[in-house]
Amino acid sequence: MKNSAMVMQIQDPASQRLTWYKPPLTVLVIKKVSDASVLAPFVYLVDWLLQEKNMVVWVESAVLEDVQLNENVRFKAIRDKLVTFKDGRDDLTDRIDFIVCLGGDGTLLYASLLFQQSVPPVMAFHLGSLGFLTPFRFDNFEEQLTSVLEGHAALTLRSRLRCVMHRRSDRKHEAKTLEADLDGEARPAANSILVLNEVVIDRGPSPYLSNIDLFLDGKYITSVQGDGLIVSTPTGSTAYAAAAGASMIHPSVPAIMVTPICPHSLSFRPIVVPAGVELKISVSPESRNTSWVSFDGRNRQELFHGDSLRVTTSIYPVPCICAQDQISDWFASLADGLHWNVRKRQKCLDELSDLTASGSEDTLDEIENMKLYDV
Amino acid sequence: MKNSAMVMQIQDPASQRLTWYKPPLTVLVIKKVSDASVLAPFVYLVDWLLQEKNMVVWVESAVLEDVQLNENVRFKAIRDKLVTFKDGRDDLTDRIDFIVCLGGDGTLLYASLLFQQSVPPVMAFHLGSLGFLTPFRFDNFEEQLTSVLEGHAALTLRSRLRCVMHRRSDRKHEAKTLEADLDGEARPAANSILVLNEVVIDRGPSPYLSNIDLFLDGKYITSVQGDGLIVSTPTGSTAYAAAAGASMIHPSVPAIMVTPICPHSLSFRPIVVPAGVELKISVSPESRNTSWVSFDGRNRQELFHGDSLRVTTSIYPVPCICAQDQISDWFASLADGLHWNVRKRQKCLDELSDLTASGSEDTLDEIENMKLYDV
Amino acid sequence: MKNSAMVMQIQDPASQRLTWYKPPLTVLVIKKVSDASVLAPFVYLVDWLLQEKNMVVWVESAVLEDVQLNENVRFKAIRDKLVTFKDGRDDLTDRIDFIVCLGGDGTLLYASLLFQQSVPPVMAFHLGSLGFLTPFRFDNFEEQLTSVLEGHAALTLRSRLRCVMHRRSDRKHEAKTLEADLDGEARPAANSILVLNEVVIDRGPSPYLSNIDLFLDGKYITSVQGDGLIVSTPTGSTAYAAAAGASMIHPSVPAIMVTPICPHSLSFRPIVVPAGVELKISVSPESRNTSWVSFDGRNRQELFHGDSLRVTTSIYPVPCICAQDQISDWFASLADGLHWNVRKRQKCLDELSDLTASGSEDTLDEIENMKLYDV
Amino acid sequence: MKNSAMVMQIQDPASQRLTWYKPPLTVLVIKKVSDASVLAPFVYLVDWLLQEKNMVVWVESAVLEDVQLNENVRFKAIRDKLVTFKDGRDDLTDRIDFIVCLGGDGTLLYASLLFQQSVPPVMAFHLGSLGFLTPFRFDNFEEQLTSVLEGHAALTLRSRLRCVMHRRSDRKHEAKTLEADLDGEARPAANSILVLNEVVIDRGPSPYLSNIDLFLDGKYITSVQGDGLIVSTPTGSTAYAAAAGASMIHPSVPAIMVTPICPHSLSFRPIVVPAGVELKISVSPESRNTSWVSFDGRNRQELFHGDSLRVTTSIYPVPCICAQDQISDWFASLADGLHWNVRKRQKCLDELSDLTASGSEDTLDEIENMKLYDV
Missing domain, CATH: 2.60.200.30 (Probable inorganic polyphosphate/atp-NAD kinase; domain 2)
Incomplete structure (x- = not known):
């Protein structure tokens, strides 16, 4: 019998995929604020989730106070169907099956902030340019959302x-704190x-x-x-x-x-x-x-x-749904967000060589071996 | 029931420790070559493994040809007890329980080269300065080796x-290669x-x-x-x-x-x-x-x-035995091998502040607020 | 006649040397504050400048108030011979021939602060470890100062x-400012x-x-x-x-x-x-x-x-007197202050080569060409 | 009288400008080789220099052998008017007033190679994208060349x-070399x-x-x-x-x-x-x-x-004629050649702030001060 430590388990990132143990019923929609361009997509999305998918849609209570949003006719029609919560007051733990983010990396940081224990899977749309954390394009959101809700998606578990x-x-106060801890180990610090x-x-x-x-x-x-x-x-x-x-x-x-x-x-x-x-x-x-x-x-x-x-x-990681897969999504975000290895082909050395090789074989040799002068 | 992906397993590096499923009987000793200073420690070590630990000691056949070594009286006495192999000819798989390296990081790279599948645990001694891969000091080798042979050691599994x-x-030639593969899946490419x-x-x-x-x-x-x-x-x-x-x-x-x-x-x-x-x-x-x-x-x-x-x-990783533990060994090698963050305290700004604060409280204020001049 | 732009003037840094157009008579001594270890050297230095060199010694007025210094017997004897100024109040322009700094890079930054136009040559001593701006050791200050006062020194003009x-x-207020500028171009902004x-x-x-x-x-x-x-x-x-x-x-x-x-x-x-x-x-x-x-x-x-x-x-640069010369002083400060390219010889590759070359010539070839295996 | 070293001369790069002490008569045209796209511009340029500017045009002798070029009707008409030299054999010193490069940074490195002492002013055109050393666009070359030949241009002296x-x-052989040096100090090593x-x-x-x-x-x-x-x-x-x-x-x-x-x-x-x-x-x-x-x-x-x-x-620097000026040309080449500081605005933090500030003033405070939980 050999030492079992000698063989390593190597996890294939492609093996991490979304699994719904029961169909998702409640969805929290987080939108970027102070950005008028996000309002129309937000209303479309929420309306579609309510009408087409019959989901219970949660939004932050502050959203209902948005002046511009309340001028939107379509929003007025669905306003009363939304469930609201107040950040810092209401506990969302175990009440949300699925999160949709709309707008920018900040929406995901905010989702992380809201869920300080287990986080539901997050599907994040960018509206302008690709973000590090928002891989989905919005234009055909219905198709993509349907696919995800059916469980067809790769997952990146982002550690925190x-x-x-x-x-x-x-x-x-240590003694006191210990005492307080007695009535429930599960209570967060x-x-x-x-x-x-x-x-x-x-x-x-x-x-x-x-x-x-x-x-x-x-x-x-x-x-x-x-x-x-x-x-x-x-x-x-x-x-x-x-x-x-x-x-x-x-x-x-x-x-x-x-x-x-x-x-x-x-x-x-x-x-x-x-x-x-x-x-x-x-x-x-x-x-x-x-x-x-x-x-x-x-x-x-x-x-x-x-x-x-x-x-x-x-x-408790943040389970982020991939637009393509773990690898493709990451490199797309590097290229777009950081211009990682965006470059222009270097031709300088080649050109010099071409130049000197222009005449004939022996010209090249001459230059390679020639004595160059300087006072 | 919640999505099981929501909780991550996080491995504590301190949990990886050496386990002998059966007592190690055969030991391969690899020494740095072309370095006369390693000869005496090598002879001491091999002698001790033979006499005190009753182990079967393997060395590369070329070692027996070393002229300087053959002039060593103590070595002559044990020369015939050594088992030899010829690199590139003899297969060591499953014949070695334990490896001891003596001399420098190159000895470990060589051990890795010899074992292209499962590698026995490696204990590596440096003779001069600490290497990245050779954490043990040689001076009290008996004590340290005894402790390791008794199974008291942390392990770093170095992936390859x-x-x-x-x-x-x-x-x-693909068809041909496939054919060749038929007579044994286990055969290495x-x-x-x-x-x-x-x-x-x-x-x-x-x-x-x-x-x-x-x-x-x-x-x-x-x-x-x-x-x-x-x-x-x-x-x-x-x-x-x-x-x-x-x-x-x-x-x-x-x-x-x-x-x-x-x-x-x-x-x-x-x-x-x-x-x-x-x-x-x-x-x-x-x-x-x-x-x-x-x-x-x-x-x-x-x-x-x-x-x-x-x-x-x-x-198949290389299981390297730690001198202290995974974390301490690594930072010791960074400091020693790369002078990582070896520095001198910066006092410049502090001094300037001291200077101008030298007189009294109001001197400080004057300088902070004063108009400075230049044509 | 050819275009004169075709030839460049290249200044040799070694050509910049200290020149006294008239013997220096007044010296400003700046010492690090809040550091008791600088007091004794400071008193020695000032005493020597007064007695041996018959120079007029300036110090910041705050120095005379230093409690520890006033307990020093030797200082008491020379206290009244010192000329003082109050930073931010007294103009030192054209009143100082020479500056001696004692203690750390901060003393030089302070000298730069005091002289917002032309700066006299600065000779800076470190007491503990070498600074970027303080190249002189204090132990044989008399010899070094005498040499500098005689005009034997290289100079680095540090631009500001x-x-x-x-x-x-x-x-x-622009109009107003322009008006104010009329009565003297030389007046600093x-x-x-x-x-x-x-x-x-x-x-x-x-x-x-x-x-x-x-x-x-x-x-x-x-x-x-x-x-x-x-x-x-x-x-x-x-x-x-x-x-x-x-x-x-x-x-x-x-x-x-x-x-x-x-x-x-x-x-x-x-x-x-x-x-x-x-x-x-x-x-x-x-x-x-x-x-x-x-x-x-x-x-x-x-x-x-x-x-x-x-x-x-x-x-208006800060003319800093070199302990050796422009090049040596700079590299000494890099090595000491930043551990620039302080390193340990890499032996890993060499060792591996030695190892495999241990046996005979053909062993080496075998390894170079051998097929290495892995499942 | 004060130490003259106290004031520095600071050269304004904008002060370096092209000066023709006599009108330039001979021009060397260097073109990128093995690149068919450069042939048409090359013929246009050479024709224009001959016809419109009555200049003596030099080219490398190998250029006349170019098969594709010799198929060009317009080139055939001017072929015999060109003066040729053979690289490594003919000395160009003092025979060329002006250099035009066509094609890429390699053409300038080649010009530098040809002139190992004084170099005539070089005007370098890029054909595709901007190079580090080729600032001029070719489309309106007549206008730009006329302007340069009239002496309107900033110059960057590139040191070698x-x-x-x-x-x-x-x-x-030292003794021998010294002897050889006697017959002419001006002879290059x-x-x-x-x-x-x-x-x-x-x-x-x-x-x-x-x-x-x-x-x-x-x-x-x-x-x-x-x-x-x-x-x-x-x-x-x-x-x-x-x-x-x-x-x-x-x-x-x-x-x-x-x-x-x-x-x-x-x-x-x-x-x-x-x-x-x-x-x-x-x-x-x-x-x-x-x-x-x-x-x-x-x-x-x-x-x-x-x-x-x-x-x-x-x-002997290489005097390079600027398309705009020293500063603008350099930063244009950094942006184009190295994507220096090409970036995308970071909105992440702003968005998060917007999100949490969405409700009301007191929402912001709540979040800033709230206790966040984790088991």
Whole structure:
């Protein structure tokens, strides 16, 4: 009998596909706001979901207050059929089967924000140009939606990072917190947040460099001296981390990316660690100033001396429905969103060679071997 | 019942540990060659394995021919107890329980070369400075080896890439090859090779740029115009790929790294794709010249128009025994091998602030607000 | 007669040397503050300049108030011989022949701040480790200072950037300003500042990306979308610009470096333009938010829509005295301050080759040509 | 009297303009070869120069042999009026007043190759897309050429590097060489070559890393361990050096760029040194293998142990006529040739903000402050 560790299981990304265990009945529609061009498609879509698919359609309550939307005749006809919720007040857990996003990458970040535990499958349409997270074109939405609702779709499970802040001042209340935890292990910690792109630790408005200590699985790894540090998901590797110099990671790779922002050290390259590690970030004890933390560009807050931020991969990914498949969708978004390897053929060297080869065989040799002169 | 895809399994790297299903009896010792300083430790080690651990010790037959070694008295005493094999002639599959490497990263690449299918656990000692692949110090080798032989060790499974060359001219022989395959599915393909670091496709001695087409899972992705392309394992991300600008990936991340070498396009960043994809690389049809391929720096050969190289993750990793654990070993090798984020504290801004704050509170304010002059 | 443009004048950096047209009599000593370790060297130095060289020694008035310094017996003896000035109040123009800096790069930035027109030659000592701007060791300061005062020294003329803010609201006052200018062309503009390292335009505390327009010699060049933009001198290319990814430029090269900070575009490389151009920077008209500007890390202020910042190379460099010469000093500072190309020899490939070459000539060939196997 | 070094001369690039000291009479026309699309424009141009401008037109003798060209009726009519020369045999020095290039950057590299001392002003037309060195469009060539011949044009003086090989074996012949030099100081050295883009030192076909020593003004600076080293002009900073990671330098900056190719050291950034220094490059004494040198992609030759390559800025630049001006032409070529900072506006963060701000003022606050949950 041989050591079983010797053979690896390698998952084929093409094997991840959408499966409906029961037909989806409720759909949440998230639209981009403050953008008049999204209103007509939104009304079309909602109307179609109600009439053709007989689905229960949820929207954020604020949508019903939109002045421009309320002037739309077709919208008026369906307004009362919509179910609303108020963000930050109503719990959507287990009430939504399916999410449709309309407009831009921000709609997906918002969906991630709304569902801090399990997330229903998300189908995201772009209206103008392709986004990193919005692969579907809207023009033949009926056909594409029908196909997805019938279960014909590849899926990319986008991992998220679970971030928990530990405040130094919390320690005295530890006993109390433990007590509170007794009445239900399943209750989420009050100070955690899930991010789809990244958590950023930076120097904020301070003119001094950040001094941030990084720990992995409890061990001190290094200190970051510079503008800050980005801890991102593979999804986030094409966002702020790309601007800070990171390589781009396909969202299906189970990993966490750590990218310094303008590090003082020339050799501080970005690193990619396994999804299963726990990162701890804190202000270096000898640092003159504090740092600032933000989550997917939001909830900015100060990280004081003695505080720490712990980051792990959440077990709750965002299941994103692919327009084509995991690989094609990703490279399409790289080309469109980042102009990745868009280029023009280099002809310079070829031309020079052509030039000198113009005469005859021996001309070429002459040039290759000739002595060139200069005083 | 909810969609099971909504929850991810996240593997903790600390969970991978060495397990002996039966006590290891045979050990292969690989030593660095052409380096006299390795001879004494080698003799000590082999002697100890024979005498103290009663193991069967294998060495490459060429070792017995080493002139300097044969002058060593202690070696003469044990010479006849060694089992030898001839590289390229004798099959080691299933005959070795355990490998000990002595000397440098090259010894591990060589071990990988010897075992093109399942690889026994490898324990690698460095003699001078720490290598990327040789985490153990030799000074107290007895203690460390005993501990490992008792099964106390963390393990890093370093994935390898399986590279298969498809020659255009092979096509006419396809029928024949299929026939040959009939007498045994288990027989390895005659034209595949496993690499631990990377396969490199470059322009070789040609003065023209390479034009290489890259396909993933059968789909055309992009063309590389530049000096070439590196397809590497996470282990290889700290080797040539790092020199070409890649981020560094921990060896436990199931991924393949694709890094262009001096690409003509400024936006051609390295990318990281899931371990489960198949890459195909070929010379672009309109390319003026061919390319050259090498495997872990060896077996250099020309890639002609119409040929293709296929790369997938092998199911046979190299199981490397950790000196400490997966995380600590990796960061130690980054610091030592690449001076990763070795730096000096920046004091410039602080000092300026100190300077101007030297007098009194109002001096500071004056400077902050003062008008500065220049003609 | 041929076109005279056909031959270029190329300046040898070694030709720039210190020349005293008259013996230096007055010396300004700038010391690092809030650092007790600098006090003893400072007193030694000042005492020596007074006693041995009979120079008039200037210090900032705040220095006389330093509590620790006033406890120093030797300092008490010379305290009354020092000439003082108050930063921001007293004009030092034409009153100082020579500057000695003691402590760190910040002391030189401060010297640059004090002299917004012509700057006397600066000799800068580091106390701990070598700085980018402080090449001299203190231990044999008497010898080195004597040599410099005798005129034996190479000089690096570090160019500075003249930055002028044009506020949209200033336009209504233009007539008035012109009138004021009539009574003396030589009078410095009230809103200009010279920087030795860089001027930084960033998004400040805003969570949105900066949108900054860049003009050269009045022509629109590009827009920066990202964290910001650094306009630096060659001296500044080893400071913040290096952290943002710039190449390092020797301080004698007459150029201005433009480096984006975390640009959203992967192809936005840093650029180097001739010292003689004028840059204009303004907030893009369609930008949602404003930007913030800081000068050598100081004087942080908001750049509003309609405002513009104009940057040109000042005719007043900072003449820095070299410890050895322009070239040696610069590379010493790169190695020490940035660990530039500090590395460890790569032996991996060599070793592998050694390994396989261990047996005999034909062993090598066998491996080179052998078929490697994998299922 | 003050130290004159305190004020710098700063040259305005706009001040460099074309000046004809006598009207240009002879013109050399260089066309791209092996490209049929260039033939018609070439005949038009040459005919016009002969008929309308009464100039003496030179072409390379090989041009007259071109089969396709000789089938052109209009060409047959002017064929006998052309003056020809044979590259490598006939000396063009002082015989040409003006050069017109037609076709691609290679034509300019070829012009540089032909004139190893003083170069006449060059006007370069691109036929397809804009090149780095070919700013003029061909469609209204008559108008543009007339304007240039009348002296209305800005000029970019592109510096070149003078490269001299010193062979170890040459040393024994030193006495002889000195003697030979006596009969004429003005005679060019037999082993020098001028490059417009770059000289590259690389490992050639060797699988081992290059080990190259770099000296500046006779002082050892550093060793390069990697694929090689590029020493380039500012013109060359947008060619191979850009692919290797260099910042882009405007051709008017008097500087030499040194860029490592895939260096083993993470901290080995490209550097920019003053045009007046001398670089010496040699194979490191302990290096296992030799290196290879090529000049503007040509004349590839081996650099052996003990040999050295010396590089200085030549006093003979290539005077290139601008289509618009120095600044506009350069940025146009960056955008077109390298897609420099071609990008798409980032809307992600804005959208998220819009989304959450959709309801009312208090909705925004709620989200900013809300507790987010995760188990």
